[in-house]
Amino acid sequence: DIQMTQSPASLSASVGDTVIISCRSSQKISSYVNWYQQKPGKAPKVLIYAVASLQTGVPPRFSGRGSGTDFTLTISNLQPEDFATYFCQQSYRLPRTFGQGTKVEMK
Amino acid sequence: QVQLQQSGPGLVEPSQTLSVTCVVSGDSVTRSSVAWNWIRQSPSRGLEWLGRTNYRSQWHNDYEEAVKGRIIFSADTSKNEISLHLNSVSPEDTATYYCARSYISVIQKPDWFDPWGQGTLVIVSS
Numbered sequence: 636d637i638q639m640t641q642s643p644a645s646l647s648a649s650v651g652d653t654v655i656i657s658c659r660s661s662q663k664i665s666s667y668v669n670w671y672q673q674k675p676g677k678a679p680k681v682l683i684y685a686v687a688s689l690q691t692g693v694p695p696r697f698s699g700r701g702s703g704t705d706f707t708l709t710i711s712n713l714q715p716e717d718f719a720t721y722f723c724q725q726s727y728r729l730p731r732t733f734g735q736g737t738k739v740e741m742k
Numbered sequence: 743q744v745q746l747q748q749s750g751p752g753l754v755e756p757s758q759t760l761s762v763t764c765v766v767s768g769d770s771v772t773r774s775s776v777a778w779n780w781i782r783q784s785p786s787r788g789l790e791w792l793g794r795t796n797y798r799s800q801w802h803n804d805y806e807e808a809v810k811g812r813i814i815f816s817a818d819t820s821k822n823e824i825s826l827h828l829n830s831v832s833p834e835d836t837a838t839y840y841c842a843r844s845y846i847s848v849i850q851k852p853d854w855f856d857p858w859g860q861g862t863l864v865i866v867s868s
Contacts, residue, residue, distance in 0.1 A: 669854040678840055678858035679789070685852035722789060726853045730806045733789035
């Protein structure tokens, strides 16, 4: 199985900050990485698919980049509604696998 | 707008069968270009993909190895719903279960889960 390793596990930030979350895959996965946001008691919601494509309706302060095995999610100008947990996920091979999550907390 | 509405029991006894149903609106469960996935989430295991089902003249299923042999997907096309059945459950199967749609293609290309059902918390306990 392809392992997805996220870092950090959690971080504290303030409104207006820029936050970068990293995800590393255990093998090369081309552009087959997606990012999700999850708020307490809710299902995950896709933010970015195929490394860098913004899902419809997602604010452009969210961006993704990377290739090979290293990928990042950047949140610019962090807003109050962005405090949540973020997951990366690969769609290169079955089984689909997720990172363990990064919790973005208010400083 | 595609919506997935889940239902299922909140409590299942060990060794019994856990069943969760996902009613789809705004799309067809038999559309050949989509797959219907089951994903669970627990504090100890995180997000875990359990498998997917896709209809191309007949139903095609992919199951995650860890639950293969205990898991079955079914569909009721008259109700446009899919179901997950996980048998011989133990407390380790306690989790929130989600259904989610993804696209599927004969040629490899990126896919992602969207939308998701609201989740069904299932506790395995006597």
